[in-house]
Amino acid sequence: MGCGLCQGVAGEARLRVEWDEQGAYRPHVLTDLDPPTQAAIRAVCPGLRMQLPAPVSRAAGGMNDLIFGHVERMVEAYAADPEIRFASSSGGILTALAVHLLETGCVQAVLNVAASPDHPARSISHVARDRAGALAAAGSRYGPAAPLLRLHELLDAGEPFAVVGKPCDIAAVRNLARRDPRVGRLVVALLTVMCGGQAEMPFIWELLARQGVTEDELESFRCRGNGCPGPTAFETRDGRRFAFTYDEAWGDSIHEWGLPFRCKICWDSQGEQADLMSFDSVAPEHVEGESEGFNTVLVRTSRGGGLFREAEAAGAVVVTRDVGLDALHQWQPHIVRRRQNALSRVTGTALRSGVLPNVDGYRLLRAARTGGLRGFAHNAVGAWKRAGRARESMPSR
Ligand SMILES: Cc1cc2nc3c(=O)[nH]c(=O)nc-3n(C[C@H](O)[C@H](O)[C@H](O)COP(=O)(O)OP(=O)(O)OC[C@H]3O[C@@H](n4cnc5c(N)ncnc54)[C@H](O)[C@@H]3O)c2cc1C
Known part of the structure; x- marks a missing residue:
């Protein structure tokens, strides 16, 4: 996602998040990363984990x-x-x-x-x-x-x-x-x-x-x-x-x-x-x-x-x-649609790429139900196709 956090976790000598010629911040691994560092990066990367902490979802009032x-x-x-x-x-x-x-x-x-x-x-x-x-x-x-x-x-x-x-x-x-x-x-x-x-x-x-x-x-x-x-x-x-x-x-x-x-x-x-x-x-x-x-x-x-x-x-x-x-529902219709389609898109992406991100706590199944079955299938197939194209266009490093 290019947020830059993995550089701080691994240390600049081992991984640098740098601007590349395609115009994106991407991580560049400079030395072999040991398994604990790789695990630490996977645990913090928001591309792989956006997990709603219980205290936020359950806050009273x-x-x-x-x-x-x-x-x-x-x-x-x-x-x-x-x-x-x-x-x-x-x-x-x-x-x-x-x-x-x-x-x-x-x-x-x-x-x-x-x-x-x-x-x-x-x-x-x-x-x-x-x-x-x-x-x-x-x-x-x-x-x-x-x-x-x-x-x-x-x-x-x-x-x-x-x-x-x-x-x-x-x-x-x-x-x-x-x-x-x-x-x-x-x-x-x-x-x-x-x-x-x-x-x-x-x-x-x-x-x-x-x-x-x-x-x-x-x-x-x-x-x-x-x-x-x-x-x-x-x-x-x-x-x-x-x-x-x-x-x-x-x-x-x-x-x-x-x-x-x-x-x-x-x-x-x-x-x-x-x-x-x-x-x-x-x-x-x-x-x-x-x-x-x-x-x-x-x-x-x-x-x-x-x-x-x-x-x-x-x-x-x-x-x-x-x-x-x-x-809010009236003023941000694109945000409403994206949440309704999130589960189908994550699923389509996971089936194609084998990467299943952690989406715990976000009520995605209930949101998907409000979008209907046809919309679900359409978005899942679309994400499956695009995940393939996205993977092909990723730089090899
Ligand atoms: C990529 C993006 C998409 C957006 N999409 C929507 C939308 O769909 N609907 C909507 O209502 N509003 C959207 N916004 C928010 C909107 O453009 C304003 O940022 C928001 O109204 C905050 O206004 P403000 O006057 O309080 O912000 P300001 O007082 O101007 O402060 C903005 C703050 O955000 C930080 N910031 C700016 N760009 C980024 C960035 N790319 N990454 C991290 N931090 C950043 C700045 O450093 C600054 O601290 C989006 C903003 C961004 C950056």
């Missing part, structure tokens, strides 16, 4: 939804600081929470992703230590990202920190917590986005190529932000500037992005292992002509609830209203 999981509280909100709200992807809640955690001394660092200084269309693992650092990482980056490449650096430093990442990144940190007690002691909050999947780099290269620009010429590249959703904007070192609306750049369906195969079979787009998630508020009144963004915030754990209440009380975030689960 709140609401439980078959598709979206356990929800303690769901509201519409935005960052009180206008600079944060403007620079961020939607309402700036994730950046506001990062700044709040840093400025109140709850954490010394926030692990997230930001544009690479050398190749701004690429994303690098980034550590924010203050407001400026958090702002530098604001905004969704839809291409490949390996936020966990620097996770072990923070664990080794022994200081409290928070992690912002996609649901798969968060699941990887939860996997590591089962083996490494430092995670439980030092990771103060796990924050995520609703994730329709990441765009493959060739999609971004093509976006640049249509304007006659190559990646090497870029001075800056943003997928969105600076308004909501804000322009997809890039600038070359020789001063050419380009800006596109969200629809012009990304199309009206996430399926046009060339999602990696693993994203298509993902069973946790809704980040059930996080403490809190923040995503687009696509309430009809915010979709047309809205330049000030709003987030829907979904609190999953009491730790996430405590953090959000403190940020609200401190005036870092502004809550506008409660949101119900019905709205």
